[in-house]
Amino acid sequence: MKIMNFFHKSDHPATIKEIADRMGEVPAKVYYHARKLESIGLLELVETKQINGITAKFYKAYDGTVNISRDEADDESIKEIFRSESQKLASNMFDAAKEKYLASSEAGRKRTGTLSNSDVYLTKEEAEEFLKLAIEFAQTHSRRTRSEQAEYHLFLSLSAVSEDGLKSK
Template sequence: MNAIRQIETDDEIKIFSDPYRMKIINAYIKARKPLTVKGVADIMGEVPAKVHYHVKKLLSIDILVLDHTEVINGITAKYYKLTTEQFKVSYQNVNNHEALFDSTTNMILSVVDEFKEDIMKGAKYLKQVHERKDESRNGYIDKEEIYLNEKEYFAFAEEMRALIERYQIEGDQKAVYNIFTGWFKKYW
């Protein structure tokens, strides 16, 4: 499932870039297994009917596919999975650049806001338990500029993906850390 799914039409970008749908995609990524709509709703703390509407949208552009069905107490449960965990948005074939740019910007900002909320929850927790002995283990934030040619850009992206995948293995004695990565070409 390591292929990159290219998101390139107006409809695909509009459906994909919805912040709520990004949360659904993240629920599947975190679960690492096929889920029913109810399973996703439970993870998100949402109503299944709302999740179902958005799952149908993701199915319509092949972000999600039906994995299998199971009959549970006489009801057929549909289990869906992601077609891939990596997505790339391309604006080369779009017609309404401004509207799609705005929706993509909103999606990015929702990811930033979610990371910010996690930082704030962590800070609040640490303040409550007065855990200040070794703050270096609680987290780290940095912002740097790097210089890349096109070949280096793609190599860097692959190295980051491999690094993150290496540490996504759960196990005993492991704490969960959130990582927020992103890079973009600076034009100013």
């Protein structure tokens, strides 16, 4: 996730070394994970250049939404791995959002952020429409286009609480 976030924040295609330097990581470690991301289509090689006899490869992050369904797996062991990895990913995302929120409050800002926790009643179609609007809004505002804009962290979670929320009406 961190690697993808750094590639997304880059305003130009970047090399793995450039991203590793920004992250404060060893390039070999980032290279390993970047190759995995490239193999599944989340990073795309967009350009290669010869710089002082070395081939520099420039990548950009996939600019879209990825939906993964565990129902597509037939093997129970694969479903269990998927469940475990999904839980780890969700936990990491929640923890990262919490850390950003807490860091903002510790920085002494007048307004640290907004927290909202609500149960809402939606049809499956309304839930999909809401997510589409939120994702499109975030994508439209993912790059600074004016000097007066400040960076905000947006974390969104929408999950069906009951089986009714999982069925199309």
